[in-house]
Amino acid sequence: MLSLRERALLGGVASGAVSVAIGLIAVLSYINSRVLDRFDEALEDRHTQLVVGLSVTTQNPAALGDLLFDPDYSTPYSGRYWQVTNSTGDVYTSASLFDETLAEPRSISDGPVIWDTMGPGDEIVRSAFQEITYEDGTVWGVSVAENKEQLLVERRVAQRSLMPVFALVGLIGVASSLLLMSAIIGPLRTLRADVSHRWERDEDLKPENYPGEVSPLVTDLNQLLLRNREIIAGSRRQTADLAHSLKTPATILRNELLNLSDSGASTDVAQEALDRIDAQIGRSLARMRAANSAELTHSRTNLSQSINRLSRLFLIMAEREGKLFSVTSPKDVWIRMDTQDIEEVIGNLLDNAFKWCRKSVKLSAEIHEDGIVIRVEDDGPGIPEEARREALRSGGRLDTSVAGTGLGLAIAVDLLNAYGAKLSLDTSRSLGGLEVRVVLPPKGVAKTLASDMS
Incomplete structure (x- = not known):
């Protein structure tokens, strides 16, 4: 279907x-008519000249040519x-x-009769004829004629002189159409841009900023977006309530297992x-939370603040x-991702790094053309290249010597996929x-100033 712009x-x-x-x-028709009128007027003038000349030579018509x-x-x-x-x-x-x-x-009429007829050599001529009765009582049929080729030449000259004018008029018409199209489509283009960037400004669209034909649509969009926010907020609250309700029986079970272990039972x-x-359960809840945020809420998070907060805990x-x-982190960098989600991703990666490192862990964030790159590196044994796919699989534990469920990377992958981000494994x-590399898409990035923290 053609777009509004194309239409x-x-x-x-x-x-x-x-x-x-x-x-x-219309103009060519008018020009042709005017050229014909002028041609006929000139023909009538010559006819008048002939009538006047004949009036003094009726007795000797042969002298008329002189x-x-x-x-x-x-x-x-x-x-x-x-x-x-x-008459004879x-x-x-x-x-x-x-x-x-x-x-x-x-x-025969009272005035000259102008008509087209055949001339010498089968040429078409336009002729003016009238019967004239002179004072001496003689009656003469007086005719003058001219080849119509001259009329056609005059018409072609007039038409050629008008063609550049109409070409210019046509160009002006096309340019006017483009300007008119821009003026009509402009508010819709502005609306599209405002809808795309409204999340970065975190404000509703204002109907009064648009023409009367578009403002009802803007009002409906605001209502729809408000309804979406309410639905998403309700879903996230239900997810949080579910997580809280599951923690209590899990804690009771853990305490019972601890009591059994203290009494000598193998648990x-x-x-x-x-x-x-x-x-x-944590992974499922994280996926539910991400599905109810991500591209729907266009949440914005100050990545620098989240990294600082997690850095203090892990220090x-x-x-x-x-x-x-x-x-190593830049200052004042904003990303379109929920704060809880990005902190859970980085937290899981740091937790894994500290479990497997020997002595050192490094966290860095950088701005690149393809987005924001976060790296978590350690000096542990790493993961062989052929085993990295298994490590990213749900519950894919390669080594059970360290406590854990093997779901940390899987949860991080799920959360990042919801936002169009990518996670990959490499050697530091x-x-x-191991080096875990996260690439966040370049959406909603504010100004950045590089700085180091240790």
Whole structure:
């Protein structure tokens, strides 16, 4: 289906072309009529000259040629002719007719009869004829004629002179159509841009900023967006309530297992199963939360603040365990991602790094052309390239010597996929262990100023 822009452009061009064509036909018709009128007026003037000349030579018509000084009358077949005929049938003609004669119309009127007839050499001429009764009582049929080729030449000259004008008018019409299209489509283009960027400004659209035909649509959009926010907020509250309600029985079960363990019973298998249940519930709830945010809410988070907050928590862990933790982050960077989601992703990655590192963990964030790149690196054993796909699979634990469920990376992948972000595994160039690389799409990025924190 054609877009509104294409429809307006095609409609404007079509209407402009039709208008120019109609105008061209009308003007050419008027020009042709005016050229014909001028041609007939000149023909009538020559006819009058012939009538006046004949009035003084009715007794000697052969002398009439000496009174008409137009050289075309003396040139055979020049295209300009005269002829007089008396009541007795005698015919006197201009030398230009040579041995030919002009036909006379059958109908007679009080004024000159102008008509098209055949001339010498089968040429078409336009002739003016009238019967004149002179004072001496003689009656003469007076005719003048001219080849119509001259009329056609004048018409072509007039038409050629008008073509550039109409071409200019056509261009102006097309340009006007483009301007009109821009003026009509402009508010819709503005609305599209405002809808695309309204999340970054975190404000509703204002109907009064748009034309009357568009403002009802803007009002409906605001209501729809408000309803979406309410639905999403309700879904997230239900998810939080579900998580809270599941934590209580899980805690009771964990306490019971602890009591059984204190009494000498073996609870390792049950503890591991409960850990996996907790992790699976946590993953499912995280996926539900991400599905109800992501592109629907266009949430915005100050990534710098989230990294600073997590850095303070893990610095305490690093100091307690005697490990090194360094952070490099830009300042004042905003991303279109929910705060809880991005902090859960980074938190899971840091938790895995501290579990497997020997001595050092490094967190860094950088601005690139393809988005914001977050790296979590450690100096642990890393993951072989052939095993990295298994490590990203749900519950894909490659080593059970360290406590955990193997769902940390899977949860991070689920959350990032909901926002169009990507997670990949590699080998750290600086520390030698695992490098987890997260690429966030470049949406809603504010100004950035690089700085280091350690």
